[in-house]
Amino acid sequence: MDVYDGRGNSRQLGEQIGGGGQGNVYLVESEPNKVVKIFHPDKLKERGGEFREKIELQKGMTELAEHPHIAWPRILVFDQNHNPIGYAMKRVQGVPLTKLAHAKLYERFFPDLDRIKIVEMLLRLLDVVAALHKNQVYIGDINLENIICNPQTFQPYLIDADSYQVKKDNKVYRCPVGRPEMTPIEHHQKDFQHITRTVESDLFSLAILMFQCLMIGRHPYDNIGGGNPVENLRNASFPYGKGGARPGYEGAIPKGDWYNIWSHLTYEVKGLFIQTLKDGVKQPLQRASIADWEKSLESYFHAMQKGYNTKEMKPKDPKQSQNS
Template sequence: MSNSIVYDANRQPRKLGTQIGSGGQGNVFILHENPNIVVKVFAPNKLQKEGKELREKITTQIKMSDLIKEPYLTWPQIEVFDHQGKWVGYAMKRAQGEPLSKLAHAMLYPKSFPSIDRTGIVKILLNFLKTTKKLHERGIYIGDVNLGNVLADPKTYKTYLIDTDSYQVTSRSKIFRCPVGRPEMTPIEHHGQDFSSVTRTVESDLFSIAILMFQCFMLGLHPYSQIGGGNPIENLRKGNFPYGKGNPAPGQEGALPSGPWYTIWSHLTFNVKSLFIRTLKNGVNDPSNRASITEWERVLKRYYWAMDEGHNTKEIRPSHPKYSQDKSSQSRSSSN
């Protein structure tokens, strides 16, 4: 559909430029007249099956004008139509950056984030949490939290939340649910269910967010990866989080995998590790035990301070484990 025309609600033609994204839901194009705006055109089969409900949801999102103004949120702004006047999608601001899937990757992060160190990862996560917190305050939940749905600027470490049309939003008494998700990122209370019928909550987002942050710190390793046992999804369902006291020793069945993982984990501050353990071990079957965004913000800011003061390494991949006393709880400081 590149170089074709869509129309706004006033029947004004808008030329589409280069296609920059595609998927099962549809395609995304740069607006020819303004490269800072992109247009998402839904696939014909998507419109045929879900067009009425989808348009109702997008219209509801467009009415949330304060979120359109959020600089790091690619929120639907205006509806777009084809030459016959049929609704086909919407326009939104264009996000800039690299997906977190390239940050949480041992081979890709040096190319995509060439100057980053561990303080940069903390900045990225704090910026992500700041925007997510605003959504939660509005009763909006991401649902499909994953490394591909967040972009980070390699220079400023600002983050952009994309694919927001899948978020769970509520209009009066009607809930527009998030119809997609990934089992390896989903809390067990929602496993085995059709995502389109699942009502997401603050607690379900918090569980998924903890997994995403763990992967960013651990070069993409899933928190439920371990020696032996099942795959990460099976281990998640059993609550087998192989970090912290009381777990099998390195190399044994059920322990964290061989590689740099123990060393990387050891350099996280005690408070950061404690929130991961609380959320991903104790919080598996008890959603009320999952760390809040406010708690994460507090400990990550302290972690930043600890690195800035030289108490913790800034290295992405330290060469030796850390055994010295944790200093992160001795002061508070903002990394923004």
């Protein structure tokens, strides 16, 4: 399959290396460090003329287009009839965080993983998110699948950047996708295409993702007998910290070794999770900032360098813990 740039120059696509609800990602045969995302026709139709406007805007955001850890749109791609069908971006390689934040799969895909490496990865992720926020870009659809990580260096990379919310003058190009279990309550039961994301909404979703990484896949709003994570989120049923239900009772932390993993986090890190995921559920301005997280995780990182609980991360019975 051939695709074309704005000047009519063609490139032949190679193997498909990824895909999802929005489109598929292909290698470029003549340029191994570049990939192209081709959108499904129905998704292009949904976006209409805004698709081309948004990609053109993004490719002009030089700081982010050149960022080494974001697969940012760089070239608008056309079919032979000069209809926009996708975009080209730098190729980044890694394993989705779904494999890291999983009580069994992480040993296969991240064999050298320990708690200090998770914290190192999260600190690097915070740097990338800070670069986006500096440019008034909000991710919106933050989840374990659209962040990948190099298993050797533990460097995270952000993908699916075409969905991010960007702004030019008074026009906002919104993030049209999301997941309720990762979305702050102020945006629930609304069409994602009409939601304007904010720093605070990103901070909430980011806290959930960091919790999942540190807790090896456990969602912060999982608890005993309390419904699904979306229902618990809406009820601010965060079972960790003081005042939670007694172990084994309704509303408590699920069965497994999760309490021990939680207890080995530092006081400051636990405090930021409580501040964001309990106190900040209905109070967006209460949510911990990027700077707050960087300070607490850096302290945690340095403590572990001196031998503080670097191995305390694995549930004793992963199968039981995942399915409880």
